[in-house]
Amino acid sequence: MSQEFDALVIGMGQAGPSLAARLSSAGMKVAVLEEDKFGGTCVNNGCTPTKAMVASAYAAHLARRSGEYGVIAQGTPRVDMKRVKARKDAIVQKSRDGLESWMTGLKGATVYRGHARFVGPSEVQVGAEKLRAERIFLNVGGRALVPQMPGLETVPYLTNVTMMDLDFVPEHLVVVGGSYVGLEFAQMFRRFGSRVTVVEMGPRVVAREDEDVSLEIQRFLGDEGIQLRLHAECITVQKESDGFSLGLDCKDGAPRVTGTHLLLAVGRVPNTDDLGLDVAGVKTDKRGYVEVDEALRTTNPKVWALGDCNGKGAFTHTAYNDYEIVAGNLLSNAGRKHSDRIPVYALYTDPPLGRVGLSEREIKEKGIKALVGKRPMSRVARAVEKGETNGFLKIHVEQGTRRILGAALLGVGADESVQSILDAVYAGMPYSEFQRHVRIHPTVSELLPTVMEDLSPLD
Ligand SMILES: Cc1cc2nc3c(=O)[nH]c(=O)nc-3n(C[C@H](O)[C@H](O)[C@H](O)COP(=O)(O)OP(=O)(O)OC[C@H]3O[C@@H](n4cnc5c(N)ncnc54)[C@H](O)[C@@H]3O)c2cc1C
Numbered sequence: 001m002s003q004e005f006d007a008l009v010i011g012m013g014q015a016g017p018s019l020a021a022r023l024s025s026a027g028m029k030v031a032v033l034e035e036d037k038f039g040g041t042c043v044n045n046g047c048t049p050t051k052a053m054v055a056s057a058y059a060a061h062l063a064r065r066s067g068e069y070g071v072i073a074q075g076t077p078r079v080d081m082k083r084v085k086a087r088k089d090a091i092v093q094k095s096r097d098g099l100e101s102w103m104t105g106l107k108g109a110t111v112y113r114g115h116a117r118f119v120g121p122s123e124v125q126v127g128a129e130k131l132r133a134e135r136i137f138l139n140v141g142g143r144a145l146v147p148q149m150p151g152l153e154t155v156p157y158l159t160n161v162t163m164m165d166l167d168f169v170p171e172h173l174v175v176v177g178g179s180y181v182g183l184e185f186a187q188m189f190r191r192f193g194s195r196v197t198v199v200e201m202g203p204r205v206v207a208r209e210d211e212d213v214s215l216e217i218q219r220f221l222g223d224e225g226i227q228l229r230l231h232a233e234c235i236t237v238q239k240e241s242d243g244f245s246l247g248l249d250c251k252d253g254a255p256r257v258t259g260t261h262l263l264l265a266v267g268r269v270p271n272t273d274d275l276g277l278d279v280a281g282v283k284t285d286k287r288g289y290v291e292v293d294e295a296l297r298t299t300n301p302k303v304w305a306l307g308d309c310n311g312k313g314a315f316t317h318t319a320y321n322d323y324e325i326v327a328g329n330l331l332s333n334a335g336r337k338h339s340d341r342i343p344v345y346a347l348y349t350d351p352p353l354g355r356v357g358l359s360e361r362e363i364k365e366k367g368i369k370a371l372v373g374k375r376p377m378s379r380v381a382r383a384v385e386k387g388e389t390n391g392f393l394k395i396h397v398e399q400g401t402r403r404i405l406g407a408a409l410l411g412v413g414a415d416e417s418v419q420s421i422l423d424a425v426y427a428g429m430p431y432s433e434f435q436r437h438v439r440i441h442p443t444v445s446e447l448l449p450t451v452m453e454d455l456s457p458l459d
Contacts, residue, residue: 002132005031008124009137010116011271013040014319015306015326016139017099020109022327030109031131033116033124038100039092040141041308042316045161048095050184052088054348057188061350068387079192085167118276122302134302137326138282138290139319140275142268142308147176151237155244157262160185169193174246174259176235178205178228180347182265183217187349190226197227197257199246201266204230206347210360212394213408217349220390229257237262270309285311294337295329296322312338315345344422346415351377351391354418357406357425360396363458369399371455375447377411382442388412393444393451395421395431396458402430409444417444431455 006028009020016032024030037044056079063077104111114127123132144159146152158166160181169192175182178200190196198205198221204214205221205228218228234249243260270288277284283291283299289311296304296312304326307319321341328334347353363370377383377391391411397404407421424434435449 002123002130003031005029005110005131005133007031007135007137008033008116008131008133009139010124010275011040011139011141011307011309012038012099012103013139013141013307014042014316015323016040016137017103018320018323019137019139019306019327020103021106022323022331024106024108026331028108030106031133032103032106032109032111033126033131034103034111034113035115037096038103039096040139041143041160042319043095043099044092045164047316049088049092049164050160050188051348052091053084053188054184054350056084056087057191058350060193061191065387079169081169081192082167084192085165088164115274117274118280118282121280121300135330136280136303138272138275138298138303138305138309139307140271140309142270142314144264145267145269146264147266149176149235149237151239154239155237155262157264159264163263170261171195172197172243172259173261173263174199174244174257175263175265176246177265177267178202178230179208179265179267180206182263183221184348185263185265186226187221187224190221190224194261195227196225197229197259199229199232199235199248199257201232201235202230206353208359209353209355210394210408212392213353213410216391216410217347217353220351221349268308268314270311272309287311292338294339296326296338313341317344342422342425344418346418348415351388351410351412352415353391354409354414354416355407356418356422357404358396359406359408360394360458363396363405368405370396370405370458371399372396372458373451373453373455375451375454380411380444380447382444382446383412385442386412393447395448395451397431397452397455399457402432403428404431404434411444413444417448420445420448 007023008031009016010033012034020030020032060079066073112126116124116126119125172195173189175186175198178198186196186198206214232248236247238245245256245258272288281300282303290298290305290309292305292310298305306322325336328336344356374394378389383389393409395407404424409418431452439446
């Protein structure tokens, strides 16, 4: 016999908890299902712990540079990785515990722990229990992709999950994958004191970004002593007495890289392979992402997919927005769509990259006639005063309409300043209007209108 519910919420990531709470406050009988830790990737081994560790790495970096600011710190700064980890763990634990007690205390909700799998179009099994509902919500997220690399089975390797357990500074960390996750770990561990080599298969890091963005990131990471090995088209792994070596079919540099610790950061896969989706008539694409319509409904009209598992976003804010869309449509007939969202995200290197809207590459691919304004951070007063002048501000506008199309802000505070451009893009505001708004001095944001004073046609 199945237990009957109004709604099943599978996965307690970034959409599930808020959705469960909203449905229960609307009077529904809700089952909450989680197989591992409450909070999913973001809370346990993604955003929260990495940003806590980025903060420790920044403190180490600034301590080493303290003399530049006229501050005499006695002796050479040292990193106590046990304390870095303890600080990070405490932040994570508080967040996870908060979520867990929220869910276990939810009126009208029952929490089930274990792996959930469909056994029918409206029925799910978790442990020995069978649960039925007319509305089932998947928020199952994703995990690190482990690539097929010859010899990988002969050596231990780390992912974003096991990196969280390190309470020592690896002697030589080799990061395979020069994209968002890989670069954040690379810079933080370099600042903790590791030798760091980033091995990237493509011709540049963060290849989704414009070339000038990649090159500037490569420059400042190189200045910190991070070795970059690009064009590593064919990677093989070999165990060595004191670690491992990677064979690289690289165009530049020696064909082998040795290291003591190996981090794989080459992408993510959705947790949809062991959900019994075929039994429920829920289709996935070739890469395993659940197919959804604009309202995030799957090919089974009683099942919705939210967050990373639907392939419509790969961020906490997109997962949370999925919750807002689904809840708004179900409970308030809001008519919301995931395609209404404007792409926005940050890469938390130091300085960070804040990205919104179309990139230069996308603008060219679409054949849009556009203008570009660009200013180095060395000409931004706030950056000069802070002694952090790496990066640049770059904004694109449409030639005829003067609409802001997008921006790549790479510089101190860019994860915050990019949001002012985001609001203008949502408002469809012409840049001439944006320029009339008076901003606080000295900030990075005050220079955004100035960047738009020197617009030139995109070639
Ligand atoms: C290192 C790293 C850093 C990141 N930093 C950022 C950042 O700074 N900002 C940002 O916006 N994003 C960041 N992200 C991405 C962000 O973590 C994800 O986009 C976000 O967590 C997606 O949330 P979700 O709700 O889709 O899934 P998840 O958070 O992955 O949660 C899914 C949950 O479902 C559970 N589950 C899975 N299958 C089942 C099942 N069959 N039965 C029961 N439970 C199940 C899992 O245990 C998990 O708890 C980062 C990711 C990584 C890896």
